[in-house]
Amino acid sequence: MSILQLSATELSDRIRSGEIKVTETLDAVFGVIEAKESLLHCYVTLDREKAYQKAALVQRRIDAGELTGPLAGVPFAIKDNLCTQGTRTTCSSKILENFVPAYNAEAVTRLEAAGAVIIGKTNMDEFAMGSTTETSYYGVTRNPHGTDHVPGGSSGGSAAAVAAGECFAALGSDTGGSIRQPASFCGVVGMKPTYGTVSRYGLIAYGSSLDQIGPLTKNVRDCAAVLETIAAHDPKDSTSVARQDTDFTVGLDQDVRGLKIGIPRDYFGEGLDGEVAAAVRKAADVLEVRGAVLEEFDLSLVDYAIPAYYTIASAEASSNLERFDGVKYGYRTGNYEELHQMYKKTRSEGFGPEVKRRILLGSFVLSSGYYDAYYLKALRVKALIKKAFNQAFQRYDCILGPVAPTTAPRLGESLADPIKMYLGDIYTIAVNLAGLPAISVPCGMDAGGLPIGVQLIGDCYQEKKLLRAARQLEAGLGRKDGQGLTDGSEFGEVCHETV
Amino acid sequence: MKQYETVIGLEVHVELATKTKIFCGCSTAFGGAPNTHTCPVCTGMPGSLPVLNRQVVEYALAVGLATNCAVHQYCKFDRKNYFYPDNPQNYQISQLYLPICHDGYVEIETSFGSKRVGIHEIHMEEDAGKLIHDEWEDCSLVDYNRSGVPLIEIVSEPDMRSAEEVIAYLEKLRLIIQYLGASDCKLQEGSMRADVNLSVREAGTQKLGTRTEMKNLNSFKAIARAIDGERARQIELLGEGKSVIQETRRWDDNKEYSYAMRSKEDAKDYRYFPDPDLTPVFIDDAWIARVRSAQPEFRTEKMARYRREYGIPEYDIEIITGSKHMADLFEAAVAICHQPKKVSNWLMVETLRLLKERELEPEDIRFSPEHLAGLIQMADAGEINSSVAKEVFAVMFEKDVDPLRYVEEHGLRSQNDEGELKALLQEIVSRNPQSVADYRNGKQKAIGFLVGQAMKATSGKADPGLVNRIFKELLS
Numbered sequence: 002m003s004i005l006q007l008s009a010t011e012l013s014d015r016i017r018s019g020e021i022k023v024t025e026t027l028d029a030v031f032g033v034i035e036a037k038e039s040l041l042h043c044y045v046t047l048d049r050e051k052a053y054q055k056a057a058l059v060q061r062r063i064d065a066g067e068l069t070g071p072l073a074g075v076p077f078a079i080k081d082n083l084c085t086q087g088t089r090t091t092c093s094s095k096i097l098e099n100f101v102p103a104y105n106a107e108a109v110t111r112l113e114a115a116g117a118v119i120i121g122k123t124n125m126d127e128f129a130m131g132s133t134t135e136t137s138y139y140g141v142t143r144n145p146h147g148t149d150h151v152p153g154g155s156s157g158g159s160a161a162a163v164a165a166g167e168c169f170a171a172l173g174s175d176t177g178g179s180i181r182q183p184a185s186f187c188g189v190v191g192m193k194p195t196y197g198t199v200s201r202y203g204l205i206a207y208g209s210s211l212d213q214i215g216p217l218t219k220n221v222r223d224c225a226a227v228l229e230t231i232a233a234h235d236p237k238d239s240t241s242v243a244r245q246d247t248d249f250t251v252g253l254d255q256d257v258r259g260l261k262i263g264i265p266r267d268y269f270g271e272g273l274d275g276e277v278a279a280a281v282r283k284a285a286d287v288l289e290v291r292g293a294v295l296e297e298f299d300l301s302l303v304d305y306a307i308p309a310y311y312t313i314a315s316a317e318a319s320s321n322l323e324r325f326d327g328v329k330y331g332y333r334t335g336n337y338e339e340l341h342q343m344y345k346k347t348r349s350e351g352f353g354p355e356v357k358r359r360i361l362l363g364s365f366v367l368s369s370g371y372y373d374a375y376y377l378k379a380l381r382v383k384a385l386i387k388k389a390f391n392q393a394f395q396r397y398d399c400i401l402g403p404v405a406p407t408t409a410p411r412l413g414e415s416l417a418d419p420i421k422m423y424l425g426d427i428y429t430i431a432v433n434l435a436g437l438p439a440i441s442v443p444c445g446m447d448a449g450g451l452p453i454g455v456q457l458i459g460d461c462y463q464e465k466k467l468l469r470a471a472r473q474l475e476a477g478l479g480r481k482d483g484q485g486l487t488d489g490s491e492f493g494e495v496c497h498e499t500v
Numbered sequence: 501m502k503q504y505e506t507v508i509g510l511e512v513h514v515e516l517a518t519k520t521k522i523f524c525g526c527s528t529a530f531g532g533a534p535n536t537h538t539c540p541v542c543t544g545m546p547g548s549l550p551v552l553n554r555q556v557v558e559y560a561l562a563v564g565l566a567t568n569c570a571v572h573q574y575c576k577f578d579r580k581n582y583f584y585p586d587n588p589q590n591y592q593i594s595q596l597y598l599p600i601c602h603d604g605y606v607e608i609e610t611s612f613g614s615k616r617v618g619i620h621e622i623h624m625e626e627d628a629g630k631l632i633h634d635e636w637e638d639c640s641l642v643d644y645n646r647s648g649v650p651l652i653e654i655v656s657e658p659d660m661r662s663a664e665e666v667i668a669y670l671e672k673l674r675l676i677i678q679y680l681g682a683s684d685c686k687l688q689e690g691s692m693r694a695d696v697n698l699s700v701r702e703a704g705t706q707k708l709g710t711r712t713e714m715k716n717l718n719s720f721k722a723i724a725r726a727i728d729g730e731r732a733r734q735i736e737l738l739g740e741g742k743s744v745i746q747e748t749r750r751w752d753d754n755k756e757y758s759y760a761m762r763s764k765e766d767a768k769d770y771r772y773f774p775d776p777d778l779t780p781v782f783i784d785d786a787w788i789a790r791v792r793s794a795q796p797e798f799r800t801e802k803m804a805r806y807r808r809e810y811g812i813p814e815y816d817i818e819i820i821t822g823s824k825h826m827a828d829l830f831e832a833a834v835a836i837c838h839q840p841k842k843v844s845n846w847l848m849v850e851t852l853r854l855l856k857e858r859e860l861e862p863e864d865i866r867f868s869p870e871h872l873a874g875l876i877q878m879a880d881a882g883e884i885n886s887s888v889a890k891e892v893f894a895v896m897f898e899k900d901v902d903p904l905r906y907v908e909e910h911g912l913r914s915q916n917d918e919g920e921l922k923a924l925l926q927e928i929v930s931r932n933p934q935s936v937a938d939y940r941n942g943k944q945k946a947i948g949f950l951v952g953q954a955m956k957a958t959s960g961k962a963d964p965g966l967v968n969r970i971f972k973e974l975l976s
Contacts, residue, residue, distance in 0.1 A: 084547045097546070104540055106547060203547040210776035238549050239779050317776055320579050323590035324544045328642070344583055367581075367771035376773060 004029040009075045009169040009223040016074035023056040023074040030076045033166045041143045043162035045081045047121035059116045071226040073116030078168035080159050081122040084203040093137035094127045096325045096332045096351030106203025108214045108231040115230045123158030127353045129207040133415045136355040150409040153183030159217045160187035171217045176208045178429025180215045181441035185404035185454025188443045190224045191217045195461045196436035197242035200235030206321040208314035211433040221472040225249040257473045258292030263397035265300035274407045280445035281403045284455040287477035305382045306431040312379035319363025387435040394460035404441045408451035438464045442471045503703035506731045509658035513651050514683045515691040516559045522626050522650035523550030534643035542648035544588030556650040559682040560624050561791045564601025566676045572598045573783045580770045586628040596772045599623035608668040617669050618657030663724040678824040700734045710744040722753040810840035823862035832869030837876045854897050867900045875903040888912045915962045928953050
């Protein structure tokens with residue numbers, strides 16, 4: 002069996018049993034990268050040399066019996082808005098083109114401590130603003146399942162890299178669907194944990210009250226293992242929560258008998274593609290067959306989530322992105338007379354159009370005279386949405402629905418109409434507003450061969466229920482570990498056979 | 501000629517005496533090499549996050565309770581957004597919507613009696629870094645050592661009417677905060693800074709005039725001069741039929757004139773909103789009770805106790821309790837030597853003289869209460885005489901030496917061994933027959949010459965009283 006057909010946890014098992022060397026896994030992954038990366042462009046920065054150095058170190062520690070966890074030796078990709086010590090971290094923006102952090106994001110530190118080998122930084126929408134990875138300063142990423150299509154976004158590089166076999170697992174960040182939607186478009190598993198579960202220290206903020214780091218993986222078991230590794234209370238992040246129940250791999254294979262699943266009618270209305278709707282309903286049926294109890298209900302407020310989200314996220318972003326000013330690090334304009342001109346030119350030249358649009362929008366809604374009408378009102382909507390979910394979770398263990406209204410659009414289709422692009426987030430953003438956990442699991446393909454994902458949403462801290470249901474779904478859909486991913490054969494011979 | 505009333509409100513920034521910064525673990529120590537007390541948080545690096553220093557809340561709460569404020573038990577931090585290079589995130593974390601304390605007051609005493617000055621609010625915030633303009637290189641550099649140093653801003657109501665009231669208010673705040681140990685409150689060093697909001701209105705009217713805000717006031721004297729100057733400037737404008745413009749002005753104490761910095765027209769929109777990186781602070785009743793019960797004895801109570809317990813003059817009480825540091829020193833020294841009058845004397849006479857000579861504040865006193873008490877005890881025991889005591893004190897004031905050791909090392913101990921002294925004095929008697937004869941003939945003064953000889957022979961270390969007595973015995 003090819004190394005590349007293994008999931009991350011299967012790979013680590015074999016590395017720890019001595020069957021596969023860590024460097025062999027890197028050889029395999031870099032083989033795929035050589036074959037595919039020039040077309041797909043999943044990465045902004047690859048650091049092959051450093052990866053091999055780390056691999057040697059990890060191998061020694063595995064041999065010494067020091068690394069026994071399920072991710073030891075696994076090649077990882079990290080979204081480029083997570084700080085990596087000594088490796089540049091750009092947020093796919095020109096303004097951070099040469100920014101090399103002196104510290105790791107806490108999630109990265111935890112992954113590395115578990116023996117993961119980071120091979121590079123993945124492409125994304127600039128500062129995570131976008132749903133297609135097309136707003137990156139460094140060029141678009143292509144969807145491995147259809148290279149004329151976007152991979153989704155903003156964690157498009159991470160999703161595409163996992164789908165294409167250019168890594169075994171990846172970290173992304175999700176502010177309004179940025180893990181789940183690209184996972185859905187690329188046919189991989191992606192999870193946004195409960196707000197506060199993974200430390201945001203070292204995550205370059207977009208919308209601080211909504212941002213969460215989470216895994217993008219080949220299957221649900223890998224997802225649970227990654228989440229278990231990165232979830233921990235961090236005193237460096239005031240919004241980090243001290244949870245006792247982060248052993249997400251425990252009880253993963255329990256059945257779903259009696260699990261009550263709510264299906265919001267409002268998620269199946271106008272705008273939802275027929276093929277997507279059918280695949281999602283089929284996924285629900287799979288769970289019903291396995292003993293879950295389905296019920297349709299009205300979640301309500303769905304239409305208000307998008308304006309509330311874009312108000313809050315843009316307001317926070319307008320302030321979070323003020324530090325990029327050319328004074329301390331990153332890009333500075335070459336030509337200026339005085340301070341204010343330096344600020345203006347640096348930021349005008351350093352940020353792309355979508356980032357500027359959201360900074361302007363965010364600055365406007367926070368301006369004196371507009372604060373109450375927009376920002377405060379959005380916060381009230383946020384509270385109402387949370388209340389609606391609370392009511393739903395009194396009756397259901399989880400909520401099932403689509404991740405996105407369609408499969409991956411063609412490259413270039415989305416940016417022309419930003420409002421339409423924003424509307425594509427309709428099923429994912431309410432989850433961030435309410436701080437809930439949600440997972441995207443592959444549940445089929447459209448006629449064009451593009452993946453479709455189903456979303457399971459849980460109440461706060463109910464990741465285990467979601468993972469259990471997702472695992473049953475995966476099994477019920479007949480999806481074997483690693484299956485459904487592109488094997489790279491269309492790009493030529495890249496697989497490295499092992500004994 | 502119209503009569504005008506001056507209306508003044510103050511915004512006072514106080515640097516809190518925490519060991520570490522408000523949102524990170526960096527040192528707040530003064531005077532490190534540029535950018536050595538910094539980390540990703542206080543330099544605004546991408547991905548860094550603030551974590552609130554609990555001691556900042558403790559201090560802010562203590563000051564609020566001591567100034568009779570109500571507490572917002574659910575309080576939040578807000579971001580104040582503005583671009584400037586000394587502000588690494590380009591927003592300052594401060595409090596606008598729910599400041600920790602509000603609606604308090606302090607009582608002040610002036611030549612017109614006592615008066616209550618209202619406190620609108622007290623909020624917590626972070627200090628900015630410092631820009632250094634290098635004129636030779638034509639560039640500006642920034643030092644973030646001060647970035648993130650915790651401040652409280654105490655905003656008064658517009659309740660003051662004169663420079664005297666303003667100074668009394670500031671003195672009162674300074675003493676309360678020093679007594680709490682929340683700050684050393686040094687205006688010169690910037691650990692206490694006051695911005696003066698001032699307007700004038702015709703006497704007898706109620707409507708407030710247009711105000712200006714004056715900055716860069718770094719001594720009580722400068723504040724008094726700035727108030728008088730700004731009052732005169734506004735009255736002159738109104739007298740000429742012009743109007744006062746709402747603006748921020750910078751006081752130049754050398755030229756005794758203020759300059760407009762910015763007017764309301766270009767006032768910034770700070771786009772305040774709650775900082776999503778910080779969770780709200782919940783201050784429960786138990787926390788408030790704990791801080792309240794830990795409040796120290798403030799000056800008024802301390803003065804009353806001094807009157808009861810120490811029997812020292814009112815003037816001394818005033819001076820000593822006017823500085824928390826001096827009061828602490830006084831009490832600790834008295835606890836050791838049980839001589840309140842003598843301790844007070846050393847503070848009132850020699851200490852104040854040396855402080856004035858060296859242009860220092862009472863807070864700058866470096867000698868320990870143990871050493872002062874030790875000196876007093878040695879003098880009491882006759883181990884040193886008063887001139888030696890003064891000499892030793894001067895050294896103690898500079899270097900806080902142990903007086904006992906200093907006296908031993910420099911051989912300053914009094915020669916009070918009667919046997920030894922008797923032999924020495926006998927010799928002096930035998931060498932000065934004339935003086936002896938004069939004394940015996942009734943010239944009492946002649947003994948003075950002999951005592952002088954004895955002091956000279958002992959390098960001033962003999963006790964003059966003892967010498968006098970022995971001479972009288974020898975010559976009787």
